[in-house]
Amino acid sequence: MDYKDKxxxxxxxxxxxxxxxxxxxxxxxxxxxxWDNFEDGIYVDIISGDPLFSSKDKFESSCGWPSFTRPLxxxxxxxxxxxxxxxxxxxxxxxxxxxxxxHVFTDGPPPTGLxxxxxxxxxxFIPRKDLEKEGYGEYLQ
Numbered sequence: 001m002d003y004k005d006k007x008x009x010x011x012x013x014x015x016x017x018x019x020x021x022x023x024x025x026x027x028x029x030x031x032x033x034x035w036d037n038f039e040d041g042i043y044v045d046i047i048s049g050d051p052l053f054s055s056k057d058k059f060e061s062s063c064g065w066p067s068f069t070r071p072l073x074x075x076x077x078x079x080x081x082x083x084x085x086x087x088x089x090x091x092x093x094x095x096x097x098x099x100x101x102x103h104v105f106t107d108g109p110p111p112t113g114l115x116x117x118x119x120x121x122x123x124x125f126i127p128r129k130d131l132e133k134e135g136y137g138e139y140l141q
Contacts, residue, residue: 021099029064032120047097
């Protein structure tokens with residue numbers, strides 16, 4: 001798929017998913033799909049399907065968005081300096097689809113001290129029981 005084809009993406013994604021991933025939007029805290037999901041599984045890019053985060057690295061950060069201590073596959077994400085909203089932050093994007101995912105902060109728990117604060121709208125959760133069926137069997141462990 002051509003990840004730069006905005007018209008195809010508008011048809012593939014919901015309005016919120018498009019706003020978040022393509023326009024660097026942010027969904028509302030505590031009112032998104034995965035902020036309080038702690039089921040075993042992995043989170044993949046809503047567009048490319050690339051594995052991004054594991055439930056094993058997810059933690060309750062009280063920020064209202066899914067938070068992770070590290071990416072599942074670091075090569076699948078890109079970190080960029082973000083100076084929007086009168087702040088200096090580190091933006092997290094999906095490497096393959098160039099989708100905006102969220103931001104990473106240095107106030108997370110051990111062992112990394114990082115908090116990847118990610119929009120649910122940029123993710124698709126695959127429960128552990130469905131990993132094999134969905135083609136992600138290598139992540140069962």
